[in-house]
Amino acid sequence: MxxxxxxxxxxxxxxxTRDLSSELAAYFGGSEYMKIENEYRRRNIPIKTWLRRIARHMPDDLELLNNKALQWAVxxxxxxxxxxxxxxxxxxxxxxxxxxxxxxxxxxxxxxxxxxxxxxxxxxTFKGTDGLEVxxxxxxxxxxxxxxxxxxxxxxxxxxxxxxxxxxxxxxxxxxxxxxxxxxxxxxxxxxxxxxxxxxxxxxxxxxxxxxxxxxxxxxxxxxxxxxxxxxxx
Ligand SMILES: [Mg+2]
Structure with missing residues (x-):
């Protein structure tokens, strides 16, 4: 068989073709993005922590985020x-x-x-009481x-x-x-x-x-x- x-x-x-989570984080995450990203790249924090930490610096407007992702997606x-x-x-x-x-x-x-x-x-990913949560x-x-x-x-x-x-x-x-x-x-x-x-x-x-x-x-x-x-x- x-x-x-x-x-x-x-x-x-x-x-x-693009990593939309990374691009949304870079676009909306402000100055905190590179700090968190560098910690991830040095393997000081795992992906699970990266997601949660960066989410706190992003807008909690899922419609806005979704529209950006749809616009960028190839x-x-x-x-x-x-x-x-x-x-x-x-x-x-x-x-x-x-x-x-x-x-x-x-x-x-x-x-x-x-x-x-x-x-x-x-x-x-959802809008929680303290902003965007994962x-x-x-x-x-x-x-x-x-x-x-x-x-x-x-x-x-x-x-x-x-x-x-x-x-x-x-x-x-x-x-x-x-x-x-x-x-x-x-x-x-x-x-x-x-x-x-x-x-x-x-x-x-x-x-x-x-x-x-x-x-x-x-x-x-x-x-x-x-x-x-x-x-x-x-
Ligand atoms: Mg990938």
């Missing part, structure tokens, strides 16, 4: 063809995002792509690093018997990617794959992803960078 396969895909900088070439390819091959497409996330459905809807997405795991409904119970435990989504699919093709671009994709049966990496994620000596498929746009063959299901527990069913980051 043909190996069942699923795609797990990051959103910002992967499906869209879908990476080939995504529509890739979705048709995945559907034809009965491979579910799962989005896993560790950004602000509120703009994902509106952007996909605007481009007529939302119906072809099987599932979206994302953070929840909830992490898909975080690991104890691990402090990711707001959205992408590795858990990959592992759950594998436990259902699906091999996973992980597609991403950023450093916080490294945990989910490390469980992938094939890793499609670009930008910072590709650098990390080289550092970790992970085999990966370099990609530029979604036409490259269509060319990637179907993987076998592998046990990645020894080489993965975290253990979502255990204590999280190793």
């Amino acid at each position: 043909d190996q069942k396969t699923a795609y797990v895909i990051d959103f910002d900088g992967t499906i869209t 879908i990476r070439p080939g995504f529509e063809y890739f979705l048709d390819h995945a559907q034809k091959n009965e491979c579910p497409v799962i989005i896993a995002s560790d950004g602000f996330g509120f703009y994902i459905e509106p952007i996909l809807e605007e481009h007529g792509l939302l119906k072809q997405i099987s599932r979206i795991y994302r953070n929840e 909830n992490n409904p898909h975080a690991h119970k104890t691990c402090a690093v990711c707001g959205n435990c992408k590795a858990a989504h990959v592992v759950n699919l594998k436990e259902e018997g699906r091999a996973v093709i992980y597609i991403g671009d950023g450093s916080n994709d490294r945990f989910g990617a490390s469980w992938g049966d094939i890793i499609c990496a670009r930008d910072r994620l590709a650098e990390i794959c080289r550092e970790q000596k992970f085999n990966y498929s370099q990609w530029i746009d979604f036409y490259d992803i269509i060319k990637v063959g179907k993987p076998d299901l592998h046990d990645r527990s020894l080489v993965s960078l975290c253990c979502p069913m255990g204590d999280g980051v190793k």
Whole structure:
């Protein structure tokens, strides 16, 4: 029998050409943005803390933020063809995002792509009593690093018997990617794959992803960078 396969895909900088969470933070975050960003880049704070801290310096007007994201969003070439390819091959497409996330459905809807997405795991950004707040409904119970435990989504699919093709671009994709049966990496994620000596498929746009063959299901527990069913980051 043909190996069942699923795609797990990051959103910002992967499906869209730009990282909309970073761009919204830079645009609205004022002078605090670079301070928080530098702490994140030095790995002094995890992405979960980055989101919460930067949110405090952004306007709590979600309509304004959403309109900016819609205005800036450019879908990476080939995504529509890739979705048709995945559907034809009965491979579910799962989005896993560790950004602000509120703009994902509106952007996909605007481009007529939302119906072809099987599932979206994302953070929840909302207007709270103290301004803009971020909830992490898909975080690991104890691990402090990711707001959205992408590795858990990959592992759950594998436990259902699906091999996973992980597609991403950023450093916080490294945990989910490390469980992938094939890793499609670009930008910072590709650098990390080289550092970790992970085999990966370099990609530029979604036409490259269509060319990637179907993987076998592998046990990645020894080489993965975290253990979502255990204590999280190793
Ligand atoms: Mg990204």
